[in-house]
Amino acid sequence: MELKEKLVSSFLAFEEEYTGSNDDLHKIRNQAIKDFETIGFPNRKQEDYKYTSLKSILKEDYSLFPKQENTLEYKDIKKYFIHEIDTYDLVFIDGIYSSHLSSTTHDKIDVCLMSSALNKDLYKPVIDNYFNKIAPKNGLNSLNTAFTKEGAFIHIHKNTMADKPIQIINFSTGNESSLLVQPRNLIVVDENSHCQIIERHQSLTDQPVLTNSVTEIFADKRAIVDYYKIQNDKLSASLIDNTYIEQKSESFCSVHTFSLGGKLTRNNLNFYQRGERIDSTMKGVTIIEGKQHVDHNTLVHHIEPNCESHQDYKGIFDEKSVGVFNGKVVVEKEAQKTNAYQSNNNVLLNDKATINSKPQLEIFADDVKCSHGCTIGQLDEEALFYLQSRGIPRKEASGLLMYAFANNVLESVKIPEIKKRINKLIALKLGVELGFNL
Amino acid sequence: MLQIKNLHASIEDKEILKGINLDINPGEVHAIMGPNGSGKSTLSSVIAGKEEFEQTQGEIIFENTEISEMDPEERAHKGIFLSFQYPVEIPGVSVTNFMKTAINAHRKANGLEDMPANEMLKKIREKSESLEIDRKFLSRSLNDGFSGGEKKRNEIFQMAMLEPKLAILDETDSGLDIDALKIVADGVNKLRSKDNAVLLITHYQRLLNYIVPDVVHVMIDGKIVKSGGKELALELEERGYEWVKAEKAV
Numbered sequence: 001m002e003l004k005e006k007l008v009s010s011f012l013a014f015e016e017e018y019t020g021s022n023d024d025l026h027k028i029r030n031q032a033i034k035d036f037e038t039i040g041f042p043n044r045k046q047e048d049y050k051y052t053s054l055k056s057i058l059k060e061d062y063s064l065f066p067k068q069e070n071t072l073e074y075k076d077i078k079k080y081f082i083h084e085i086d087t088y089d090l091v092f093i094d095g096i097y098s099s100h101l102s103s104t105t106h107d108k109i110d111v112c113l114m115s116s117a118l119n120k121d122l123y124k125p126v127i128d129n130y131f132n133k134i135a136p137k138n139g140l141n142s143l144n145t146a147f148t149k150e151g152a153f154i155h156i157h158k159n160t161m162a163d164k165p166i167q168i169i170n171f172s173t174g175n176e177s178s179l180l181v182q183p184r185n186l187i188v189v190d191e192n193s194h195c196q197i198i199e200r201h202q203s204l205t206d207q208p209v210l211t212n213s214v215t216e217i218f219a220d221k222r223a224i225v226d227y228y229k230i231q232n233d234k235l236s237a238s239l240i241d242n243t244y245i246e247q248k249s250e251s252f253c254s255v256h257t258f259s260l261g262g263k264l265t266r267n268n269l270n271f272y273q274r275g276e277r278i279d280s281t282m283k284g285v286t287i288i289e290g291k292q293h294v295d296h297n298t299l300v301h302h303i304e305p306n307c308e309s310h311q312d313y314k315g316i317f318d319e320k321s322v323g324v325f326n327g328k329v330v331v332e333k334e335a336q337k338t339n340a341y342q343s344n345n346n347v348l349l350n351d352k353a354t355i356n357s358k359p360q361l362e363i364f365a366d367d368v369k370c371s372h373g374c375t376i377g378q379l380d381e382e383a384l385f386y387l388q389s390r391g392i393p394r395k396e397a398s399g400l401l402m403y404a405f406a407n408n409v410l411e412s413v414k415i416p417e418i419k420k421r422i423n424k425l426i427a428l429k430l431g432v433e434l435g436f437n438l
Numbered sequence: 439m440l441q442i443k444n445l446h447a448s449i450e451d452k453e454i455l456k457g458i459n460l461d462i463n464p465g466e467v468h469a470i471m472g473p474n475g476s477g478k479s480t481l482s483s484v485i486a487g488k489e490e491f492e493q494t495q496g497e498i499i500f501e502n503t504e505i506s507e508m509d510p511e512e513r514a515h516k517g518i519f520l521s522f523q524y525p526v527e528i529p530g531v532s533v534t535n536f537m538k539t540a541i542n543a544h545r546k547a548n549g550l551e552d553m554p555a556n557e558m559l560k561k562i563r564e565k566s567e568s569l570e571i572d573r574k575f576l577s578r579s580l581n582d583g584f585s586g587g588e589k590k591r592n593e594i595f596q597m598a599m600l601e602p603k604l605a606i607l608d609e610t611d612s613g614l615d616i617d618a619l620k621i622v623a624d625g626v627n628k629l630r631s632k633d634n635a636v637l638l639i640t641h642y643q644r645l646l647n648y649i650v651p652d653v654v655h656v657m658i659d660g661k662i663v664k665s666g667g668k669e670l671a672l673e674l675e676e677r678g679y680e681w682v683k684a685e686k687a688v
Contacts, residue, residue: 380526381489381490382526383526383528385483385486385488385489385490385510386522386525386526386528387528387540388487388509388510388511388514389486389487389510389511389513389514389519389520389522390514390519390536390540390543390596390600391511391514391515391540391543391544391547391600392511392539392540392543393509393511393543394509394511396539396543397511400528400531400539401528403530403531404528404529404530404531405530407529407530408529408530
């Protein structure tokens, strides 16, 4: 049975299991499965998926609901946490909340579970207002919505600064078989509020794991949201990350995506600017090799005047790896004085490595500043020779150059411990010993 | 120290060096002068091991070892230093960290532990002060946005830090005003000792007023066509290269 049929036919059993009181959710899920049945998974005939085929990851016979609850010991998985600093943690194992690994709060801010938010009256107004409001109807979103059960629920109340960063970590153990997990996150940051979020999907098994994650983020007036996605997964794990961000006037949102490993990674990152003087920042570092595939599909929708967006994606591709960057910027007629900047720079280390880079600008306003640039190249031989002539071995010299190349993306990372961690991961990836801090 | 015998080198099948012979002893300063396109910079790059050039014939012997097959970094570890005519800009790597990496790479190649941080800082401070280099300059990205003069001074700073046996200075004087030229020359003179040698590649006699050479060579069309004492440089300055070519043709 194909995955699509299997999913559709499993839906009834999934719904029967649901005992919550939220009738609206019932309706939303029923509609979503119908939509998924009609639309199905995206394929390469669609422009947005021209360079990324999901075929190889959809052919697995995924288990949808793990039969047994798996437990993990903190000491075994500590390295996947940014453990050097104090954080709130929302940890899920095979899609199921792990209370002993988590640390939640309801003190001024709500950092808790989607399952409880969906079913408790206290959260109903927030759910009614924000849940499933900006993720557009498409195959992957509808599938996720139909099976919405668990994920992170974060609500930062008005005039509040979250006192520490929040980590969302999804572990897959897949002890029984291959696994499909579909986390659903909702993050609402009220007026004048601020939070920092770190998200990671980590497989602990060699069995295939597919994650189809949907995250909706709302940043109200003057809110600040900094989001960090650390993607450094096993070669058996694939991730489709669907993130939608709606911003109100004078809010700042930044998303940094570090794609350093995984079989196939597709990032659908979408910003909708509903207000003035909004700033949206997207940065990415991709370093892959082997047959890995990383696709960044971004959208910034400039709807109102005087807003900015900044995109800076850097990629280093070795062996037969494939990269895709598809950055779309839409500037509506009303969005005068928009300042949109987009840059995508790539280094190919091997003749067999590929990058497909496609900037897409749709501008309907006449008084705007929009720039985009894309480069694809090899490491500069003259620079390599320069470093070698100073006694730095070629391997280390190319590591240093690649490191310097990726460096300016890290500059805007506001949590030093993340910067350090990514530094280390990059150094490790590039096989160089950086006995110093750049 | 350095013996070059019948050295031929090409780039993309075009022969640039057509049989170079050169002998440099410890303690000596040699200058190579010649018109544009004569192959002076190619010679310095080939000695330093740039792979873009193919060495088709001949030998390069440094301290009794044939180094033609060695990687640039191995040559550096043996004590060869090339000051670039056009130093490469590397945004994202500070001068200090670059220097630390380079010094420790040398030490590692020679079986030594990393230089302790305080020793490294002391050395950096000493060398930068003697070259009148501003402290702020050291935390800037390597050559990134440096003026021509700053780049050249930074090259000499690197040389002073690495203390090579053979320093090759490729057009180090170009782009320098007279004050900067004096500082750079002073830096080179400080390095001079009976154990090490300097090879200057230059267009102009000017630099040779400050770094006085023992031997001056004239290079034309990939060959050294004339060698002499320091007075040869003055003669070239006065008369140009045409007479050397004419003399050669006769």
